[in-house]
Amino acid sequence: MSGQPGSDPVTCDVVVVGGGPAGVAGALTAARRGLRVVLLDSGARLGGQYFRHPAVAVRPGTAGFDRFVRQARALDRQARVLLRHQVWAVSRDDDLVVHCLAPGGGAVTVRCRGLLIATGAHDRALPFPGWDLPGVLTAGGAQALLKGDGVVAGRRIVVAGTGPFLLPVGAGLAGAGARVLGVFEAGGGLGLARHPLPALARAGEAAGYALALARHRVPYRTRRAVVAAHGERELEAVTVARLDRDWNVLATRRIACDTLAVGYGFVPQIDLGVQLGCDTRADVDGSPVLAVDGAQRTSVEGVWAAGEPTGVGGWRLAELEGRIAGLAIAAHAAPDAPAAGRVTEALIRRRGRLRAFGRALQEAYPVRPGWRGWLRDDTLVCRCEEVPLGRIREALRLGATDARSVKLLARPGMGWCQGRVCGYAVARLAGEPPGPPRRPVVQPVSLGTLAEPPHPLSWKDLP
């Protein structure tokens, strides 16, 4: 630890970016071993997406929630938790320097020796005609409204996409009083049969959601997808298609509804790791994730990663990876400390089992190529720059052979969201798997903010 007590900039031992299960477990584990830890999160409360909860005390039924709250409270006493702080870049001089925006927009920098990237994931969206109509939400967005704000996304809701996440979303909305007209799973629903053991291990959880859907008389149909949304100024109806195994449309029907919650798996947020030059690898579905070793260490000295940025696997795996990273960071900071508290074989074995389960789920719910046939020439692919499929096809005809040249010619991914929403679709339309994101600035930062000298976090800012 360098710097003197007072207002001199401090170099803390670890900065953790992300306050979900991985970040909180990692921060707490490191803090308990005597490290000075700062955790940064853009949200108003700890929890990330899975443990999102309202400000007014309501105990959600989320599995593992009580345990998470205990960890979060303990963390508040043992580390500095900075909420509503948006990290927009990480650079390196002698230390790692984390650049963020405080609430109100002021620039703050935090210097550290170690960085734990626990930035989670967001929904993967696929485009289809009408998907930008108000009333069409991502599945995670509908879930966030319910969990964080106590707002039921609509009255007559269709849930669609692929993956096991559709079950809790449908069950949660139905349980909160919405009329859920159907949960439409584009996949075949047989995938997990090839992985009977991990499937059994989680059968209880899935069966619980299936029961909840049945209790509310919500139909769950496989090989079905929403292939178009209709409405003038807002969503009024969707077209649900029966699909073949590659997701080509076989037959359609229309369902009147005011809300659609749709999601096709998750995109890990790895921007900060890519900024620092961390190696990436292709996850089961071809998406880039940060490559880590057995101690959750990335290829860059002083940088660890845990949870979805190292591969989509759910909150249990995220929490365990966070703990392992916290132990590894503590061991790295004090290599002569007693062996107690080191990463144990038991933890490694448990992580292996959870990773196998995560891989099995991803293999069971792949995105099949037929979705491209749902689009028309005038269907927006990039919502920000309003780039329709026709312009992307034109770029391909002009000789663009990869997503990067499509982007340069037709501008998809060049707007506010920087390709977070359309990146997967644009890459696949260009005929390649999605590449690592190149975003030198992860959050929008005003020029005025950049012109001001940032406030460096100092001793007096720390607990």
Added chain:
Amino acid sequence: MSDAFQITVDGRPVPVTRGQTIGAALHAAGVRSWRTTRLGGRPRGLFCGIGICFDCLVSVNGRPPERACLLDARPGDEVTTS
């Protein structure tokens, strides 16, 4: 701060429960779009709900556009739509 208060959207009152985001309060009140796109003039409101997509940009108390889904509503906030 009371657990229930109001904000206004273009002068119209919208109820809020403490801790709700501006995006959530608007959506719950049936205000599902509060912005139109630059080129096509298409209506936009919440989409990702977690700060990724920037569809829900909104101006609060005259400040530059911010993501409504990340912004906690405060008593008396004045939201203007474009």
